[in-house]
Amino acid sequence: MVDAVLDALASLDGLRGAEAGEFTRRAFESGRIDLTEAEGLADLIEAETQSQRRAALALAEGGLRTQVARWQERVLALSADAERAIDYDEADERVDPALRTAADELAAELGSWLEQPRVERLKEGVRVVVAGPPNAGKSSLLNAIAGEERAIVTAAPGTTRDHIEVPLALGGVPVLLTDTAGLRESEDEVEAIGVARAARLIEAADVLVWLGEPDQVPEHPRAILVHAKADLPEREVAPVGSLAVSSANGTGIGELLVAVEQAARTVLPHEDVIALNRRQARHIEEAAEALGHVGSTSDLLLIAEDLRQARSAFDRLTGRAGVEELLDALFSRFCLGK
Ligand SMILES: Nc1nc2c(ncn2[C@@H]2O[C@H](COP(=O)(O)OP(=O)(O)O)[C@@H](O)[C@H]2O)c(=O)[nH]1
Ligand SMILES: [Mg+2]
Structure with missing residues (x-):
C-alpha cells in the first residue's frame, strides 16, 4: 500500500523520493545546521541506548557548534589584534604578551576537551x-x-x-x-x-x-x-x-x-559534557597545536599564520569557511572612518 502510493507520487512530474540524508544535507548546505549538528543527527538515528541518545541529542542541538563559535570568536579577536599590529606598528613589531597569554589559555582549554572520554566509548561500548x-x-x-x-x-x-x-x-x-x-x-x-x-x-x-x-x-x-x-x-x-x-x-x-x-x-563521557568523535577531536587538536605555536615565536607574521590555521581547523570542524566573519570581526574593532 505504502509502496503503491510512493510509486504513484513518483510518477508525477517533479516529484521523487528523498535520498538518504537529503534533508539533513540540505539543512547543512543552507547553513541551518553545521557539520557537528549533522553528525549528532546521524548518531541520534543510530543510538541504541539512553546515554548514546543523550550524547547525540546534545550534539544535534548545537552543543559543540555553540562551543566552537565561542572558540572561533576568541581566535578571530586575536587574529584581528595581530593583523592590526602588523598593519599599523610596522616599526615596532613587538608581540603583545596578552595575545600570547590568550592563545595559551585557549590551547589549554582545547587540551582539556581532548582529554575527556570520547563518544566512541558510547557507540562501541x-x-x-x-x-x-x-x-x-x-x-x-x-x-x-x-x-x-x-x-x-x-x-x-x-x-x-x-x-x-x-x-x-x-x-x-x-x-x-x-x-x-x-x-x-x-x-x-x-x-x-x-x-x-x-x-x-x-x-x-x-x-x-x-x-x-x-x-x-x-x-x-x-x-x-x-x-x-x-x-x-x-x-x-x-x-x-x-x-x-x-x-x-x-x-x-x-x-x-x-x-x-x-x-x-x-570511563563514559560525562553527561553534561559534549563527547567528541575522532574527526572533531582531530580538528580541535589541530587548532590547539596552532595556538600552542603562538607562544613560541615573536614574529607577528608567523603568529597571524598560526591563528589563521587555528581558524581554518575550526572551520573544518564545523564544515564551513569563515572568511566573512574574520573581516567582520576585524573591521568592527576599528574606529569609525578608519
Ligand atoms: N559448580 C560450578 N561449576 C562451574 C561454575 N562455573 C563454571 N563451572 C564449571 O567449571 C568448568 C570450567 O568452566 P568454564 O566456564 O569453561 O571455565 P573457563 O575456562 O574459565 O572459561 C566447567 O566444567 C563448568 O561447568 C559455577 O559457578 N559453579
Ligand atoms: Mg572459557
Missing part, C-alpha cells in the same frame, strides 16, 4: 574483559550474564581459544563483554595465540573482571575481583574484596553487574 586462569569459570559466567550459550563451556581447560564478545546495555550503559582464553603457558599453538590475545585484551580493557586469585590480578585501573563457583562447598568463603559469584545458581551475578556498570560509567 565500554570494553569489559573477563579473564583469569583456565577453568576458572569465565565462559560460564559470560553465558550466565548473556543468558544464552554464547561461549563454549567444557570441563577441559583451554576450550576458549578465541575471544567471544557479547554487547550488553547495563542500566543504559553500553558494554562489550569479552570472554578470553585462560592465561597460562600452552603447548598448543592455537591456544597460545588465544592466550597472547587475552593479554592484549586485558591491556586494552576499560574494566577487568578477574576470576583468578586476587594476588594474581594483572595491573589494571578498574579490576573487579570475582570469587567464582561460590556454590561449591570448598569455595564457600570468598576472599576479602572479592565478589562471591556462582554461574550455576546465579548468586552474585546481579551484584557483579552493578559493579561492572559503576566501573563502566566512569
Whole structure:
C-alpha cells in the first residue's frame, strides 16, 4: 500500500523520493545546521541506548557548534589584534604578551576537551574483559550474564581459544563483554595465540573482571575481583574484596553487574559534557597545536599564520569557511572612518 502510493507520487512530474540524508544535507548546505549538528543527527538515528541518545541529542542541538563559535570568536579577536599590529606598528613589531597569554589559555582549554572520554566509548561500548586462569569459570559466567550459550563451556581447560564478545546495555550503559582464553603457558599453538590475545585484551580493557586469585590480578585501573563457583562447598568463603559469584545458581551475578556498570560509567563521557568523535577531536587538536605555536615565536607574521590555521581547523570542524566573519570581526574593532 505504502509502496503503491510512493510509486504513484513518483510518477508525477517533479516529484521523487528523498535520498538518504537529503534533508539533513540540505539543512547543512543552507547553513541551518553545521557539520557537528549533522553528525549528532546521524548518531541520534543510530543510538541504541539512553546515554548514546543523550550524547547525540546534545550534539544535534548545537552543543559543540555553540562551543566552537565561542572558540572561533576568541581566535578571530586575536587574529584581528595581530593583523592590526602588523598593519599599523610596522616599526615596532613587538608581540603583545596578552595575545600570547590568550592563545595559551585557549590551547589549554582545547587540551582539556581532548582529554575527556570520547563518544566512541558510547557507540562501541565500554570494553569489559573477563579473564583469569583456565577453568576458572569465565565462559560460564559470560553465558550466565548473556543468558544464552554464547561461549563454549567444557570441563577441559583451554576450550576458549578465541575471544567471544557479547554487547550488553547495563542500566543504559553500553558494554562489550569479552570472554578470553585462560592465561597460562600452552603447548598448543592455537591456544597460545588465544592466550597472547587475552593479554592484549586485558591491556586494552576499560574494566577487568578477574576470576583468578586476587594476588594474581594483572595491573589494571578498574579490576573487579570475582570469587567464582561460590556454590561449591570448598569455595564457600570468598576472599576479602572479592565478589562471591556462582554461574550455576546465579548468586552474585546481579551484584557483579552493578559493579561492572559503576566501573563502566566512569570511563563514559560525562553527561553534561559534549563527547567528541575522532574527526572533531582531530580538528580541535589541530587548532590547539596552532595556538600552542603562538607562544613560541615573536614574529607577528608567523603568529597571524598560526591563528589563521587555528581558524581554518575550526572551520573544518564545523564544515564551513569563515572568511566573512574574520573581516567582520576585524573591521568592527576599528574606529569609525578608519
Ligand atoms: N559448580 C560450578 N561449576 C562451574 C561454575 N562455573 C563454571 N563451572 C564449571 O567449571 C568448568 C570450567 O568452566 P568454564 O566456564 O569453561 O571455565 P573457563 O575456562 O574459565 O572459561 C566447567 O566444567 C563448568 O561447568 C559455577 O559457578 N559453579
Ligand atoms: Mg572459557
